[in-house]
Amino acid sequence: MNANLSERFRRGRFPNTQAAQTSSSGHGFDLSLNLDIREYVQKQDNIKHSSDKDEWLSQPEFPSVDELENEMPGLLVNKIEAPYKSKDKYLKTHYGLQREDAVGSLRDALQDFRSDPTTNDTHKFSVYDQVHIVGFTFARRGLAARIQFSTRRAGKRISWQTSKRLVSGSIVVLIRAKDKLADLKGLVVAVVAARPLAGVLAEPPEIDLYFSNPEAIQIDPQEEWIMIEAKQGYYEAYRHTLRALQKLSQESFPLADHICKLNPSVDPPVYLQQTPTIDLSAAAKGDEKKAYESIDVTQQWPTAPEDSLDDTQWEALQEMITKRLAIIQGPPGTGKTFVSKIAVEILRRNRKAGDSPIIITAQTNHALDQLLGHISSFEPDYVRLGGRSTNPEVKKRALFEIRQKERIPQIPGGLFGRSNNLITKQSKAMSSILEPLSMPGQDPYSTDQVPGPRVLQQLGVLNAAQAKSLEDGATQWVSTSNTMDGPIQLWLDRALVPFEVKYAKDNFGFQEIEDEDLEFEQLRENEDSHGVNDEEDIEMLKGPWINIREKFTVPPASSSDLTKANKLLDSATDLWKVPDYLRGPMFSIIQSRAKAALAKRFREAAVTFDKLVRENQVGKWEQDAVYLRRAPIIGMTTTGLSKYRALVSALKPKIILIEEAAEVLEAPVTVACIESLEHLILVGDHQQLQGHCSVQELEGEPFYLNVSLFERLVRNNMPYKTLLRQRRMDPEFRRLISDLYPNLSDHPSVLNRPVEPWGMGPLKSFFFEHSWSEYKDESLSTYNEEEAKFVAGFYRYLNKNGVRPDQITVLTFYNGQRKRLLKELRAYSDITAGYLQVKTVDSYQGEENDIVILSLTRSNEECKIGFLANINRVCVALSRAKYGFYMFGNSQALMTASDLWYNVIMRMSSPPKRIAGVFPIQCKMHQATCFMEYPEDWKKTEGGCFEYQALKQQEIWAEPDAESIRRGVQDIRIANGIKNGQSIPFDGSSIYSQQQLLPVRNAGPSYRDVALETSPELSAAEPKQNSPNKPNMIGQRTGGWNPTPATTIRTHHFSPEKQQERRAGWTDYAKGGVVADDKRRVDLTGSENQVKPTLRTDGYHELNAGAATFQPGLNLHRNTYTSPIKQETVKAMTDGRSRFLHNYQPEASRRREVSPSEDKSNKSKRQSTKSRGVQLYRGRGRDLVQSGRLDQKVLESEGMRSLTKDDNKAQSRGGSGVMKDLVDLDEYYHESDSEDVELQVEVSRTSASLL
Template sequence: MHPQERLRHEAIVNDYYRNAAPRNTDDGWLLLPEVPDTQEMLRPLVSDDLRVPHNQIDGNWPSKYDHLTAQYEFLREESTFALRRAIGLMREHPHLSELDHRDISPGIGIYEKAFAVGIILCRRGLGVRMCFSTFRAGVKIDWITSKRLTTGSLVALSPASDKFQRKITIAVVGARTQELLNQTPPKVELFFPRPEETIFDPGEEYVFLEETSSFFEAMRHNMLSLQRMTREESPLQEYIVSPVSEELNTPLDLIDLSNQVECMSFIDREAGVHTVRVPDYVVQDPHMNLSFATDEDVDHQYDVVNRPMPKDAALLDESQMDALRQILTRELALIQGPPGTGKTHVSVMALRVMLHKMEEQRQRAGPGVIIPPLIVACQTNHALDQLLRHVAEFEPSFIRLGGRSADTGVVKKRTLFNVMEELKESSPGAVVDPPGFRFANASMARMEKEWKSALAPFDESRQEPGPMDEDVFTDHLSPQHIDSIKNSKFQSSDVTSGIPPIVRWLGQDVSLTTSNHNWPAEQEFGFEEFDQEEEEVDEATAEKAREDDKIEMLRGTYIPLLDRSVLMASSIKTLSAKEVKKILTSSKFSNLNKLPPHFRLGLYQYLVNNVKQKVVQKARALACRWAKEVQDRDRGNFTKKLQVLADAKVIGCTSTGFAKYRPMVYALKPRVVMVEEAGECLEANTMSMFLPSLQHLILVGDHQQLRPRAQKPTHNFKHWDISLFERLARNTVDFKMLAIQRRMPPEVRRLLWPIYGDKITDHECTLDRPPVPGLKDFKTYLFHHENHEAVDKFRSTYNQREAQLVVDFVNGLIGHGVKPEKITVLTFYNGQRRLLTQELKKVEGVLSGTRIKVVTVDSYQGEENDIIVLSLVRNNFINDVGFLKVANRVCVALSRARQGFFMFGNVKLLEEAGGDEWKQVVAILRGQGPVETQIVTGTRVINAE
């Protein structure tokens, strides 16, 4: 990269942070710190619902400021309410176990006997290593699979003596490596966002809390982006905060585009000119190569704005070709892809066309003209890896931001970290350390000596564990006092060789408070049940075994901390400041060997406490300086990474990753951003993508499948589970819907009629799917039973008898030759998922040694299999169907099967309480074949053939 370009990037990044700093304002949310403080965490929960307004889902927000304020208030409450609730419970009942709190705070984690045992002078931030006990969990914890203490989680610490009454310190989990967590006692490394509150005293005991139902890291960067956006202007924000003109929604085919280049922006409505907003860069040159979308050679300079899209010989169906045109010619393009209609295929095709166009522009551009990379964002890491694998087939120059890739092939090699590592080896000097980066590193290296000096009284590595050396007390003791200690002897022995003077003076039986942490026994506990999808556990286990410790580890000089306080028996005299002063100023005790033994420990402990106060004060001052250097280094590091990112053609990230790396993306000035899974993405997350440079935003998703998840139930009632994609679609912003599905046989697709009506049809490839072995010609079936449900300790619903029916049914399928990997068992409830997994593992015979995928509906969007078995679970006296009444979840559940779809549940309950969708689904099933009402076991039906 040219030096001028590096300087430009550095200036943009510095400007980004400078403008992001809080300014004088009366608007409280703009002044809120990145991480909540004690005052915020102690705020009464009762006031929360008044703070967060209703989401504006019908019509647009009155102003950009109102919109950003509401989005921020929502995210702030989402990120803190669970931990604040846990703190409130602990204040009322400080001695209860996790299980005692589970009904109110299901994700609570309580860790006691926590002590600081070391610090890590990490360039990412000052890490404090804490040891702790998990006794109050009441279970053994498998840290590989557990969601506890995830990096980026928010934790609240309080001295054990205070129990969250007045003193609360907020920290963020910096690293949770298996090496540390599997020690006895386990250890974790924390960042303290307010360096003046960093814990350094290794002798002070803490209790700390977490709440796993809310993940702070996923929201913190978006909150920062929203604050920053109040001082930015994005060309596309007017679609959200001002009324959308009718002109915007007029289909392209109905508009005279002959003079489009001259009128591509809003024109006074009174003038009566109807126009469509086309991205500025497309206006300048609307010609693109569409040969990728056809099976015949077409004009490589095809005018996608002024000519109709080619229909004949197209590799896309008509609705897909319309969607492609929408993507290429609309600055805000919405594409709805119902199940099986190929929305990823269309996205990849559009990326290929746009990347080809960008490459042509690069070749034509003169020196100094920069064509920025195209950004693709997905809601999940899994979806991002899938999309980038498609991109890799035609564009090798892509980079994946973030290290959480489960891919082991081409995508993993193209993470930013791995690309930079490869460059270091293949082209030394290709990436230059910016001045700010070098200066911060040099400053931090110099500070390491100060750290070691300041923490010397606590540094375990400086001497054998034992009391502080007498020379540490030079600020309190006179030279005569110190000399008298150095000349001490044991009162009962003349042996002095090899024994420190301070120990001889204190007495032979002195022991440190931290010389032996006596943790409560945990061996009698059983392992914690893991409330997570099994396929996620397996993926996480494999990934952690390979990469996690390497990624998580905080690298830097480690300084171990040891509390050199002494155990004080009840017979030992505790001295006040007045008494100590009297002793030290008395000529009688100028020789401290004359001080009675039962006073010596009291004097020593008083001196230690004073030294601790001064050490902590010095260390916190250093921590504030370290935090400033970390900030400067981070900015320089972003500039350094930009040298690599600027050469990429495509940059991929998750929606959370976009916000996290927003300063870098901002500096690249991208003009095109594509968001996959946009219907699942919180509006606040999508908003961070509205950059000043943005000319073209493409949202691909389906708002009739899964919605975003709001962690706090009351937020769903206020419509905060509505994505920007859905809100725009509800408010007449034009979108294209893919209409031909290639996944389900017609019998299964018909079940979606209550949701999509006649808007989707079947591709011919779905018409000749083979029958499911053992079930004659039935592609769908609903097995009825009336066995009642129950609730497990996680407050999740399960149905024991239904689980057995499902297991018998799956057993019968495999007995008829169906391969286990061709079957997926779906359910709406984690309790049923756990039960089904357990029951399938017990089965002998044809299931022995096989593995059936058992997952919840919420984790299966975007996935499919030949045979889907759906366990509906609900069966009760009060006609409550729970999640089954959520149409978006029902849509996903009904649409995963390529060959056969079979349900187990109570038909009567579905018809009476399931709502219109289920009534119609049952009616459709009755029209296609019988609904079995006499079923006892699934195998009886299968064997009926």
């Protein structure tokens, strides 16, 4: 801060600079002036570096041209597993990393643009051309330039309502369109000041910019610029933290002994040592409160009260109250926010009159508002600082709202009133400087086209003689003509041409709309979390506005003409004697010099304006301190804490609690350590989401910028407590995070929850396996279109079964998939689009919902899984659901790429088994169970299930295609095993787990592949042993498998004789293969007393060997064979993909073992059920014969002639006709001893023909 501003600060103080005069208002406010805010700002502005080692201390607030032009600077290594030797080294390290994270993306974008200036938007940056400055707003927030620009390089229409382009606080660079990009000296750095919707929806769009410093201000409306914006990095989130780190270097650093030097010995807070007896009754209920009202917590911590906190929560509370640095890990659903609320209530109850406020902060507005909502139950007078809360009750306590309700007079001696007056005067002075570019002004010869000679003389562009010659010549001209033109128009005559920037109309002709970057709510959350739209930012920029559009100019001139004109301008006295052809070039020089002179004056005035704006901000904070110092609790985001650090420091808080501390980068938490701090509480979970870095190279070794202070302290064995009893997830899917939290247990409240009637029967969780391929969108984000369609169909099915949209959240790891999911869901007109909750995992930390659908997206031959390999993200994804959790993805790719996913899928495969290649649903109205396999299957559940739709339409569905029929042959599907790294397909008759399929891998090539002459070799690795040399974030690895790498897969070529031998083996297999009906019953009914299947031993020797290996892992084999005719008919009944479970077993027997006495009754029920089925699917057999898919002779030989009769005949036979034949045939094959070899051979031929 310069001497003049310092003098104004001193004049603003009362004579007693140690204690300002005190006065009171009628509202009971203490209007004493807090001088600490001024002193803080003055010291911050006066920070200077004394050597190259601390050069970082005087780095400017915004990046310089040199910083953007050069390569990445040398950065210090972040020590995450060792102490720092000094505070200075620690702060310098994190300042450098934070600054590179803030600037690196913009530097990379600029370098890429320089390599190809004609490029359109890329996934890294956006390009806007035809950028022109059209005016200025003199606002109390700063001097803002209004610009217009073209979005043609976007290539699409921009949905500004939901776009994250050019949001307030974004940093951009402006490059002159005519400059050579090899030299960036003319580059200008600016920050988006405001992006009002009305402005960006105009044609052309308009926004307001703050230039990075007064010297960078541009005023020429005819100058054309190109604007570059990086798509990664949000500078507003960094700049306040960077300045706070610089200021912290000049302060004492509380807790440096623990944060820098990692001292594990943590004492109680100083204030607690002075007054150790406190009131803990907030943690108790009812009559127990009395016993906890006066406890000396430094001597002995009492036992936990009954029916309040569990034992781990009580231990955590002790840590939060009695340690000056308390670290609390709260795994998903363990109630860490509740414990924080109890801790804050205890701290509030023990706060004495005159004590400083307790500061509550969090990374996001949502997390902050959630905690403040709990706090309001015991402290209604808290204050919410910054941001626009979406919680109506919390919003009422925002400082902005309190100001409107309870206005206070200006503080005597404060800077706010005087700076307001000075800003108004300075605005008028600066507007007058720009008058030559906006209006005629005081010169009678000026017009709305060009300035007059006197203005140009005042600017030093023309001398007195030149100005007089223009005026005299104009007087003579006017006396002989009737023109109203000014001297310069007359002098230039036809050389003066209109100036107009031609923008394309109607959204620049683009028909395709740009994909939404983020959902509207998520975009607002991102802006609010980083300090944008705080109370002073809520409205548009206010202040005097001046338009500087120019209407006329001259055509471009050659360099030789410009040289001649320049010499004449410096020597001529009578400009009317200048040749006509040089007047245009000369005026171009005059314009350029005039604007340069105006710019010089304007920039000098802007320096003073900028200082007044800063003074006004200090004065505003002095007013705010009056409201805040009487508040017992103040809440703000971590970015807000950095932004308002001068104000918060002046309040002298002793206690700061940071919620979701593990999600915040280290620097924003570090700057929370203001000089008055005695007690810091960090609550979070380092195994969930980490902080986000804009520059990916800064994550991981050696910089580890994404490692939070919370995680670093835990890694280095600083004392911390963990909550270990979860109250959110059903145990059925809580087991999926057991590797991450081996000691996590279930609270009694989540045990034995009743199954909600939402169309899934008893299935509270399920993993649907598929191999649908992934793709990349234009921003290189991954999406899986088939999976998105399937998930959307399931969402609609749930909605049809009575689940409200607000009860369902769809999660995905990729924004590209989120867009696809929204597109598919919005295609259903009966789903209320406004209530859709489709989120990325990264935006859902701390959230939960009744039902969570997880779209995993990744599916490729290389088994690359990207974000899904990030353990922290997976942890969040697996732990958001309360009652129902359903996953959709390629299990093969996941198990191959990740030990964590291997263990997750293994758990889904173990009892109760919840994984398959079909998706079972159960209509809550009809109790009909169906198996979905493809996205189009959901179209047949219009009313909630298949049965409803069939009755509604009174027609059958389309026939299955050839591929469906091929997949319908059960023995082929079983024998197929694993092919080309894909999971075994599933035909609806049984459910197989990956664990059960491991023996198939060991058995070598599948028999179907052998019969088809090719067979990829597959291997199954032994489960991995614990590796002491390779630690894992989730603990020791518990096992896994790897397929043989793709490079080792080979194809076998057999001789004709060998091929015939293999085909013979396949024929044998077809007559003696396995049947999975028993397996299906075991899996879906839970019956444990089924007769164990036996192994057939009279088949082909390779079959016997493979089956012998198969049996220990599967117990699937059986010595009978199910008719393929029956299979195909049932397949046709459900379009080749679904199964009515009740066609095989009635409802009563699905959940318990059926006694022999009940079997006869159940058999008649099955007959009745199948009779209904034939009425819905009559005529299928005839159609199959006519289409050539079934052999007429085989049908006749098996007594199936009734299938070829007309529809009426088939319908009349009902259950005693077609379905009776099927039942009889089924029972024949189940009960026979397989002696009818001739019939079985015929069956095997039919099976082979279906291939």
